[in-house]
Amino acid sequence: MHNIVLAHRILVSLFLLQYLVKLVLLLAGKKDQLASYTKSTRIIEMLVSVGFLVTGIYLLIYTEITTLMIVKIICVFAAIPLAVIGFKKGNKALAVLSVVLILAAYGLAEADKKHRGDIKVDTTSAKDNLDAGKIVYQNAHCIGCHGADGKLAMSGAKDLSITTLTIDEQKAIIRNGKSPMPGYKDLTDEQLNDLVQYIGGFRK
Numbered sequence: 001m002h003n004i005v006l007a008h009r010i011l012v013s014l015f016l017l018q019y020l021v022k023l024v025l026l027l028a029g030k031k032d033q034l035a036s037y038t039k040s041t042r043i044i045e046m047l048v049s050v051g052f053l054v055t056g057i058y059l060l061i062y063t064e065i066t067t068l069m070i071v072k073i074i075c076v077f078a079a080i081p082l083a084v085i086g087f088k089k090g091n092k093a094l095a096v097l098s099v100v101l102i103l104a105a106y107g108l109a110e111a112d113k114k115h116r117g118d119i120k121v122d123t124t125s126a127k128d129n130l131d132a133g134k135i136v137y138q139n140a141h142c143i144g145c146h147g148a149d150g151k152l153a154m155s156g157a158k159d160l161s162i163t164t165l166t167i168d169e170q171k172a173i174i175r176n177g178k179s180p181m182p183g184y185k186d187l188t189d190e191q192l193n194d195l196v197q198y199i200g201g202f203r204k
């Protein structure tokens with residue numbers, strides 16, 4: 001899973017780079033160079049596009065979908081026809097718009113990642129510490145990767161029912177994250193204690 005994420009990022013970067021080069025050529029009025037560049041990179045571009053779509057779809061299926069992710073996908077799918085028409089017809093405005101959309105999608109993905117762990121959970125209604133831990137576990141999207149019983153191991157996540165980490169080590173990972181797991185800075189210390197106690201229950 002880590003490898004798929006990495007492959008996706010590399011392919012997206014290559015795709016973006018490819019279109020930035022084309023855009024520069026188009027804006028500079030270098031029609032002939034643009035045509036020969038497009039022709040000589042046609043196969044690479046096809047492989048990169050297919051690769052980035054396939055890895056993207058794979059990640060979509062196997063990770064939790066957020067609103068930002070949906071916006072990102074809309075940007076990408078709006079950019080594709082604009083890019084095709086813009087570069088083919090030499091329409092600078094459409095070409096610029098398509099690259100801006102791809103850039104926006106790229107930026108959104110980064111922003112999304114940074115803020116994924118920014119989750120505040122209200123545990124005032126909890127019956128006891130274990131219940132509070134369960135509420136945090138469910139509301140902080142731990143389930144998306146670790147599953148309701150801690151065993152899911154999605155996105156390369158560790159099986160929490162067989163963890164060999166100490167309580168403090170677990171707390172450190174939850175607080176600081178460990179890619180691709182986000183760090184959860186907004187949980188209170190008490191919630192973190194409850195959460196780790198709740199996770200400990202998976203080990204039985």
Ligand code: HEC
Binds near residue numbers: 140178
């Ligand atoms: C985006 C997916 C994702 C989410 C959401 C997520 N985790 Fe993780 N978690 C992982 C991954 C991946 C690892 C393994 C990191 C590594 O060691 O490389 C991990 C590791 C851990 C570990 C360390 C286990 C070990 O034995 O090394 C703990 C504890 C843990 N997660 C708890 C949580 C809790 C609690 C939450 C919710 C507050 C949570 N995780 C949310 C993906 C996720």
